[in-house]
Amino acid sequence: MAQMMRTAAALSLTGALVLMASGAGWAQTPPPPTSSSPEPSRAWVVVGGSYVSLLGDCATCDDAGGYRNARGLLVSGGIRVNPRMDTAAELFWVPATTAQGERVRSTFALGIAQFRPLENHGFFVKAGMGLVFVRNWVYSPDRQAEPPFTTTGLGLTYGTGWVFRRHRRVALQVFGSQYVATLGDLPLEDRTIENIVGNFWVVGAAIVIR
Numbered sequence: 001m002a003q004m005m006r007t008a009a010a011l012s013l014t015g016a017l018v019l020m021a022s023g024a025g026w027a028q029t030p031p032p033p034t035s036s037s038p039e040p041s042r043a044w045v046v047v048g049g050s051y052v053s054l055l056g057d058c059a060t061c062d063d064a065g066g067y068r069n070a071r072g073l074l075v076s077g078g079i080r081v082n083p084r085m086d087t088a089a090e091l092f093w094v095p096a097t098t099a100q101g102e103r104v105r106s107t108f109a110l111g112i113a114q115f116r117p118l119e120n121h122g123f124f125v126k127a128g129m130g131l132v133f134v135r136n137w138v139y140s141p142d143r144q145a146e147p148p149f150t151t152t153g154l155g156l157t158y159g160t161g162w163v164f165r166r167h168r169r170v171a172l173q174v175f176g177s178q179y180v181a182t183l184g185d186l187p188l189e190d191r192t193i194e195n196i197v198g199n200f201w202v203v204g205a206a207i208v209i210r
Helices: 002-028
Strands: 043-057 068-082 085-097 103-115 123-135 150-164 170-187 192-209
Touching (some): 068 192, 103 170, 123 170
Antiparallel strands (some): 085 103, 123 150
16 A cells, blocks of 8 residues: 555656656747848838028129029938948929029939948938929029020039938938039020029938838
8 A cells, every 4th residue: 555655656746747847848948930020121212301502603694693592392212222322213392582583493303322331320421413404594693584494404412411210110311412403505595694503502301211
């Protein structure tokens, strides 16, 4: 009888140890792998506004009209080529008014390359080139206004900026840049306006959506 009791106790102790070992092993077993988080989107869109100071001039203009202040609208969309480089298409629209009250509408349609020297920081530099469409004068000479017209030229830009929380789906961007509109010569009925150039200095902020 005593032998049976000792055997039962041994079996009970063995079973308990097995259960404890099984429980410990189960607790140490890593949970089944979950699906990895999706990579951030390679595509992005930027929409923002800016303060613009612009100056137009030409080779045959006695009066460039002085600096004019305006507001600009920036819309761009691009794709991440690698962790440091983006390419994008950009539209930048600036409605302004000359000293004589003439309305000027400038629209830049550019291809952009954007580079981040520091991969883990939001600082970037950018440069781009494309077309610019100017409605009416890009400068304000002290003379009678010509009828409104639209002219097309070469548009250039370069600048820098910083993206805050750039790894988030929605981020904030601040930027500063210069846009240049080179419109060449403009033949009119009584004269030719030579080498028209418009300079646009820009400071702004935008929302980045990825």
